[in-house]
Amino acid sequence: MGxxxxxxxxxGGRAEFFYSAxxxxxxxxxxxxxxxxxxxxxxxxxxxxxxxxxDYSPVPTYKAEHFDLMIRERKPDVVLVCTIDRxxxxxxxxxxxxxxxxxxxxxxTVDAEKCLDIFDAIERTGRQLRVTFNYRxxxxxxxxxELIMDGTIGEVMSVNFxxxxxxxxxxxxxxxxxxxxxxxxxxxxxxxxxxxxxxxFWLATKPDTVFAMGDLRFYGKENAEQRGITxxxxxxxxxxxxxxxxxALHLDRNEHLKRMYLEAEHEDGYQRDQSVFGDNISIxxxxxxxxxxxxxxxxxxxxNAYMPWEGFIxxxxxxxxxxxxxxxxxxxxxxxxxxxxxxxxxxxQMIVYPHFSEPYRVNIEQSAGGHGGGDPLLLRDLFxxxxxxxxxxxxSHIDGALSIMTGIAANRSMQTGQPxxxxxxxxx
Numbered sequence: 001m002g003x004x005x006x007x008x009x010x011x012g013g014r015a016e017f018f019y020s021a022x023x024x025x026x027x028x029x030x031x032x033x034x035x036x037x038x039x040x041x042x043x044x045x046x047x048x049x050x051x052x053x054x055d056y057s058p059v060p061t062y063k064a065e066h067f068d069l070m071i072r073e074r075k076p077d078v079v080l081v082c083t084i085d086r087x088x089x090x091x092x093x094x095x096x097x098x099x100x101x102x103x104x105x106x107x108x109t110v111d112a113e114k115c116l117d118i119f120d121a122i123e124r125t126g127r128q129l130r131v132t133f134n135y136r137x138x139x140x141x142x143x144x145x146e147l148i149m150d151g152t153i154g155e156v157m158s159v160n161f162x163x164x165x166x167x168x169x170x171x172x173x174x175x176x177x178x179x180x181x182x183x184x185x186x187x188x189x190x191x192x193x194x195x196x197x198x199x200x201f202w203l204a205t206k207p208d209t210v211f212a213m214g215d216l217r218f219y220g221k222e223n224a225e226q227r228g229i230t231x232x233x234x235x236x237x238x239x240x241x242x243x244x245x246x247x248a249l250h251l252d253r254n255e256h257l258k259r260m261y262l263e264a265e266h267e268d269g270y271q272r273d274q275s276v277f278g279d280n281i282s283i284x285x286x287x288x289x290x291x292x293x294x295x296x297x298x299x300x301x302x303x304n305a306y307m308p309w310e311g312f313i314x315x316x317x318x319x320x321x322x323x324x325x326x327x328x329x330x331x332x333x334x335x336x337x338x339x340x341x342x343x344x345x346x347x348x349q350m351i352v353y354p355h356f357s358e359p360y361r362v363n364i365e366q367s368a369g370g371h372g373g374g375d376p377l378l379l380r381d382l383f384x385x386x387x388x389x390x391x392x393x394x395x396s397h398i399d400g401a402l403s404i405m406t407g408i409a410a411n412r413s414m415q416t417g418q419p420x421x422x423x424x425x426x427x428x
């Protein structure tokens with residue numbers, strides 16, 4: 001049996017995670033046959049990395065308008081979609097129509113209509129779609145799933161879930177294309193899809209009703225003005241005002257960011273280093289969500305994107321006790337450092353408080369790789385030999401849809417001020 005053939009569309013910051021694995025650990029059983037992007041300079045740089053960093057032969061490149069031609073000429077078995085979120089559905093659907101299975105970065109898409117279009121394509125073509133949720137593979141998150149499914153605290157009645165994005169990673173969403181809600185669906189879709197899919201995974205249930213409130217309270221020019229800031233700039237590169245701004249990202253001082261973005265922007269005008277205190281930011285940075293699940297559990301969730309540390313605190317209240325988890329993650333900027341630092345752990349504290357007995361700490365075995373060792377497990381699941389998994393960590397298109405629907409419903413709730421039933425948005 002020949003090697004499985006892969007093509008990648010979108011070779012920005014996330015794509016290297018996948019093509020580095022194809023070029024190294026899985027090169028005996030897989031083959032990267034082409035890359036596709038809106039930007040030729042960025043594709044050329046990806047090929048340079050393949051050759052010089054991973055000792056892999058450069059692959060043919062295709063501009064986005066020649067996506068169909070790439071499929072016909074290179075005949076991939078699987079297309080990896082790593083484009084901006086609002087175009088995921090476009091490439092997922094077209095790849096399936098041309099006979100390919102698809103692996104897509106999260107979120108699967110950004111609104112209910114596009115989600116329904118994807119499900120229609122799956123039904124029409126019979127092709128498979130997987131969504132890359134690496135957080136489900138992180139050992140500490142798998143341990144939470146194990147404790148709950150084994151009945152350690154009984155039936156879970158309520159959850160308090162707080163996620164903190166710091167002033168480096170959190171700020172990064174406000175520098176780049178994510179700041180336009182049309183591109184990303186906002187953080188409740190783009191980022192929280194990780195967290196909502198974890199909750200569905202942990203509780204083995206589905207969301208039913210969502211109520212949310214949120215706003216842009218910290219980033220953006222108006223908020224900065226109200227705090228007394230008087231110096232502003234459009235982007236960091238070439239701006240004297242950015243020199244003393246701790247929120248500025250200096251592309252010319254990081255070789256990888258310089259090659260991937262600064263030297264490529266002459267083609268498409270994309271600026272990776274916009275000021276987080278500029279105009280035209282349409283996503284929220286302060287969000288609270290309440291979710292009722294099909295199993296009647298309720299969750300209080302918050303996401304704040306300007307915190308002094310990164311990570312999460314989650315507490316499960318059950319009929320036999322309480323589980324408390326606190327996880328700190330190392331700070332990083334997408335494509336600004338080593339891949340293994342993404343989601344790398346600074347510390348974990350997991351404590352079970354049983355009824356009528358002493359609390360105890362739960363030991364977590366970490367391993368090498370990003371997200372506490374979860375990234376290598378995800379890559380093995382995607383590109384290696386599938387193994388039995390009692391935790392069912394692999395995410396299908398259904399898991400992908402249920403995770404984004406919580407965020408999409410939250411966006412609708414923020415607009416209307418009313419609770420939203422998931423079944424009213426999506427009949428999948």
